[in-house]
Amino acid sequence: MNDTTPADAHQGLHSEQGALRGEHPGRAPQPVIKVTDIAWLEFTKPDLGRAETFARDFGFTVDARSDDALYLRGALAGTHCLVIRKGPGSRFIGPAFKAADADDLNRLARATGRSVRPIADHGGGRCVDLLDPSGLPVRVVHGVQELPALPVQQPLVVNTGTAVARFNATQRPEHAPARIERLGHLVLSTRVFRRALDWYLTHLGLIVSDFLYLDGQRDRGPTMAFIRCDLGSRPADHHTLAMHLGPETGYVHSAYQVADLDALAAGGRYLGERGYRRSWGIGRHIQGSQIFDYWRDPDHLMLEHFTDGDLFDSTLEPGWATMCTSGLSQWGPPATRDFLGSTPSPRLLREAITALREDNEIDRRRLLGLMKALSS
Template sequence: MSAYLLTHLRHVDLAVPDYDKQLDFYAGVWGLTKVVEDSGIAFLAAEGSPEQYVVRLRKAEEKRLDLVSYGAGSAEDVDTLAEQLLAGGIQLISRPGKVDTPGGGYGFRFFDIDGRTIEVSADVDVRQHRRIEEKESIPVKLSHVVLNSPDLDATREWYERHLGFRHSDTLSSPYVGDVMHFMRISNQHHSMAIAKGPHTSLHHVSFEMRGLDEYMRGSGRVMRAGVQKIWGPGRHLAGDNTFTYFLDPHGNTVEYTTELECLDEDTWHPHVYDFSQPEVTDQWGTANPMNELVAKESFNDVDRGVFVAPPV
């Protein structure tokens, strides 16, 4: 790509069999705000974010990742990206046009190399949002999404070539090789990461908290509510962000984080970190050790939505 057309991560959309339980989780203990609900679809916003919503839940018989949505700077950029994808032989699900979800806008959808549905949009109305106050332990915004791929390097190369993602860092090990590439579309260390997994699936969705105190208060609230904690609290080396990982009611991993590193893109050079070293996975040494359970839960279930566009 000759230009960087994507600006930020907008929302992650999930299909869930037990819709009511998931809605209670995200709009309850997790701290999002239900803004629209209609016929088994709910749109949930983060109070500190100008995005109309950061999570969409859809009632379905099978669990799947419906789509991942990114913003573009303008309608012209949306058209340019669609033309570039078509020229590159990428299958479009829809051509650029009106977006019929809260906030409207102009966008289109397509499949990535692993068969996930990706949406790109511009001119979406800004949601009335507010400053999150001190000690208020609810998400400010959607931070990043991590996706499992059976072919780590092929997926990284596809996102670099077709969507303009830049490589920030890699986690590797002398025993198993590369396991994660951190990718960015701004100076934020990563808006997406690609994890090596046995199948295509969602690895985790991360939500940004106001600061360290709010991150710890939120982590504690979710723990006290009896939600299964997988890993944390701790602080990663790559991205320098905090982490506490939980399972939502259908086994999707969700994370509270804060203080994700912002890079000087003119001077940044990617690192390869040896994740077998404990200080790489957790600088603080406060989290439970990375083990097979943490990895297994992060693999998630096989995504049944590969190369199948969501109905809405």
């Protein structure tokens, strides 16, 4: 455990604002464990053949395949990063996070009243199975088979200003899928944002990089958090998990790293030529700074290609900013209704009505604030 004092890094580094007195500190004082990364995500799909075709076109490599399951990996060394099981519909099951060692699994099991059990599945290892406050299954794993690295796409040699690195040679990005290097992050929506946030910080030792709050409602606390692993002095992705308050509960999108902007853009052209639909992009985010490109799979689930994201060590405090659509990117096309999930529909109306009737953190003022944020 690293005993470091968070640094005030809000003079133009990653946020215009820091916390005010009494606001959420963005970390738990004594977390049960500190996970080191996100391991994989699990889904069900009715057609594994169609799922595999999209996966290859998106840039995944198939690690293993059976009649009932598909295991996908990136090119960097590590575990598989997606598990797709055959099921009656397209559905997100939940994430798995990596524990630092076997003792962490034991400590987590004791703290939660759960047990450590073998993983009777491809890759082996051991795990503790939990439920977060939204009811989402969350698995923490250790000892899963580590896969060796595969060949990666090499970033193009780029001339910048007066720095000439390439001459007597042309640029010709490969006309092929953008090769996935690794799983980067998962984004979730929840009706119990504060409870879910505190659960992940306390049980998994995650820490917040940036908070967003609704315009005029900062006194009610944040409504979105970009959350990273606490690796001490080692830099970690700006966010491994992001969560926001909303009337829907569950998966929003997942993001996968590629080599550079050319790999991302050429990979997007490849996807478009094969009839897949871009949701939003290409652009560069503000929180996290990633260059992004969002796509829908054949079952309408959203996946992101990204490159050049921010890395923070454990010393940076959370930034604070107003939640708004214009604050999602530094450059790029305007965020689409498809990406924002704000296209009016009977399903969305039902979710909003249900959320208002339940005992959660959604009320009329917050729902109006979320609607305003999506249009600002």
